[in-house]
Structure formats: C-alpha cells, structure tokens
Amino acid sequence: MDWPLPPGEAAAIAVSGGADSFALLHWAWKAGHPVVALTVDHQLRKGSAAEAQAVRTFCSERNIPHETLIWRGEKPSTGIQAAAREARYRLLCQACERMGIEHLLTGHTADDQAETVFMRLRRGAGRGLAGMPAERKIAAGPGELITLHRPMLSVRRALARAYAETQGLPFVDDPSNEDERFERVRVRKLLAELEDRELLTAAALCQTADKHAVNRFADLETQVHWNMPYEKRDGAFEAVHADDDNVLRRAQRAVGAIGPIDPEAITFDEPVLDTPDVRFGAMIVAGVQSGREYVDVVYREPAALLGRADGTPGFEPIPAPPSSKHLYDRRFIVEVPDDAPSGLHLRPLGQLLPRDIATSTLARQRISTLPSLAEGSVLTHLPEQATGAVTEALSGWKQCDSFLSTVSGTFRARSLLAERFSGDVIRY
Structure with missing residues (x-):
C-alpha cells in the first residue's frame, strides 16, 4: 500500500x-x-x-x-x-x-x-x-x-x-x-x-x-470542452459541448431539468447568447445532430421547487442568518451577506411571485427557480449575477417595479453545475 x-x-x-x-x-x-x-x-x-x-x-x-x-x-x-x-x-x-x-x-x-x-x-x-x-x-x-x-x-x-x-x-x-x-x-x-x-x-x-x-475519464476528455465561447461570461452560466446524446442526458441530470428546450429555436447566431445572465442556473449544450450544429438550453423544472398540481410540496424555505452558507437545490452555494438583516429565509424566487407570473414565459420559468433571500414573502436580495435577467424577465408585468422595489442588496450564488455534470464531487 x-x-x-x-x-x-x-x-x-x-x-x-x-x-x-x-x-x-x-x-x-x-x-x-x-x-x-x-x-x-x-x-x-x-x-x-x-x-x-x-x-x-x-x-x-x-x-x-x-x-x-x-x-x-x-x-x-x-x-x-x-x-x-x-x-x-x-x-x-x-x-x-x-x-x-x-x-x-x-x-x-x-x-x-x-x-x-x-x-x-x-x-x-x-x-x-x-x-x-x-x-x-x-x-x-x-x-x-x-x-x-x-x-x-x-x-x-x-x-x-x-x-x-x-x-x-x-x-x-x-x-x-x-x-x-x-x-x-x-x-x-x-x-x-x-x-x-x-x-x-x-x-x-x-x-x-x-x-x-x-x-x-476518456469519455469526459473527448466529449466535454469547457472552453467554448459561451463560457466567457464571468461564470453566469455553464456551457458544454456534446458529441452524443449521453452528454445531453448528463446535463439534464446536472440541472434537474425538463429540457432540452426547443432545440430548433436557438442557434449559434441568436443574439440572446450575448445576454448570458438569462442562462443563469441553466446549461447550454452544443452539439451536432444529423450533421447540423445546435444549441440546447437545459434548465431547472419550476414545479420541482414551486410545488406540483397533485399537491407535492415545493422547496421548504431555509433560515438564512448573516454570513451563513447554504447548498441550494444542489445547484448553487449561496453566501448570505455579512450585513444582511436577521430573520431572512432562502427560497426560490418563484415562491414570491404570483404563480401565473412565475411560469407565464420561458424567461420567467428560468428565473423562478433561482435562489433569493426574503423576509417573509417580501423579496430583499437577488443573486448578483442574475439581477439583469430578473428585471428583463419581469418587464411588462405591471407590478414589476413595486415587486423589485424591496430589493436592498445582492448575494453571491456560486454555480455547481460543472461539478454536477462531471460527477466528480459528492456533497452530503
């Protein structure tokens, strides 16, 4: 030995x-x-x-x-x-x-x-x-x-x-x-x-x-390339390159996903790729299918955190005192700011939104599973990487300004999608 x-x-x-x-x-x-x-x-x-x-x-x-x-x-x-x-x-x-x-x-x-x-x-x-x-x-x-x-x-x-x-x-x-x-x-x-x-x-x-x-490890080395152009975005989202469907399935497991979402609707040339915070909490999977390059967005299923129609409960809010760290949905490590007030809870953003707003569009479905900090049912903090995505997704909702007016700060939410995709880390 x-x-x-x-x-x-x-x-x-x-x-x-x-x-x-x-x-x-x-x-x-x-x-x-x-x-x-x-x-x-x-x-x-x-x-x-x-x-x-x-x-x-x-x-x-x-x-x-x-x-x-x-x-x-x-x-x-x-x-x-x-x-x-x-x-x-x-x-x-x-x-x-x-x-x-x-x-x-x-x-x-x-x-x-x-x-x-x-x-x-x-x-x-x-x-x-x-x-x-x-x-x-x-x-x-x-x-x-x-x-x-x-x-x-x-x-x-x-x-x-x-x-x-x-x-x-x-x-x-x-x-x-x-x-x-x-x-x-x-x-x-x-x-x-x-x-x-x-x-x-x-x-x-x-x-x-x-x-x-x-x-x-040979499989990971030949099929996954973490240095694609999509990853030059300050870690706001994760990108992987798929040479076969197995990689796509691993991405879905990593996110806990309902995707891939409409593979025909997203291409390499789509301008939305220039606004990476929309992808926060999701994975972009690029690959080749029938000789055609494609990009699929794989994101978290809202019902898993917001509750299901059959009565299955959603995410249980977690007490989040100042300076504490939390594993959120196994997708993020959330760091509560030192100057945050006491009495806050960590919960999905969608729990604070009206249900019809939380899942009314694809962009709102994506942000509804993001972590947030709240005092009771009042939103107080958003992830620092996702403030733009939240504002953009909720634009057009007449209550958007009043809903976001209570936000007093941001917090760091570190994505764990890369380690979940590779499967090389186990968190207990």
Missing part, C-alpha cells in the same frame, strides 16, 4: 473500530505520517459508544489526535444504511473543514470494491462499474472540498484483518455485517461462495472497475 499524500501532509483517517480501518490507522502511525483519527458513532446499536471509546483509548496511548463524531437526531425507519452513510461522510467532512485538514482516508478494501461493482452490475450500471475511485472530492453541503482517498483498494480484507490480528489491534466486528437484511451482506456471502468455486473473483471485479474508471 502506498501513502497517497506528500510527506508531512496531514490527513484524517475514518476509524470505525473494525479491522480494516484500524489496520490503516496503525500502519500510517507506525510509518510516521501525521494523522488525526475520526470515529463516527451512529448511535444505531448498543455498544457503539464503547467501541468509539476503544478507538479513543488506542489513539491516546499513541498520542494520535482523535475525535468522536455523533450522528444525532431521529433516524429514518427505512434506508438506514444509505442515511447512515450520508450522515457519516457529512460529519467527517465537517470535522476536516473545522480542523483545516484537506484529506480524508478510509479503509475500503479490494473486497469492498468488488462488492460495489457486483451490486452496480446487477442494476445494469454503465459508468457505475468504475466502482469506488481511489480518490475523489467530497464536501459537507456548501462546505469546502475535501479529497477522499482509499489507499487500500488493492488490499484484500483478509490481509488487513491478518495485519490487525498480528499487531494486536483492539478491533471489533460490526454485527450488522452478518445481517442479511442488507444487500451488501448478502452479496458478500455470495461472492465468497463464487470465489470458492472459481466462478467469479474479487480480482476480476476490481479489474472491471479499473477499466471503467479509465474509460470514464
């Missing part, structure tokens, strides 16, 4: 108390790498606090900084493993950001990789067969990016356990690893049987992951 960081670079290690993570921690400590151990207590079963304390004691005896992170609050009745995973990474990222640590290591092994590939294969995954990357960017909501490393993806679980036993490490076996209600447990037992019969090996599944990881 190779240490993934430059010498002397600090890292946090997620230590559950199991053999794999304990082996990684001990190996790093013995090699002299500066590390901090982080243990997440999910509070899902008896004994979890004692297990976290055992890790803390082990670290204290070796002068390894350690912190226990507790998943508080009500736990879901279904999908508990997925919810616990999301909570775990969110807590780990928050701790890293608070400590000023930019790297997080986990003890995922080759067996974990093989199980992941097998589970994705049975779902008919395509790019998902790349499995878990050895390195990727993650973050807690609107927080700073943390680099997640998995240095043990080439190490078999049995070898990690043998190391932990040889070193006398006080690891414990999580009883949930024997609970066949969980898919991964069933897959783990099935793969062990298939490997015993020489029908399918963990090595073969890991090779599949490696091949798909290479192909995935």
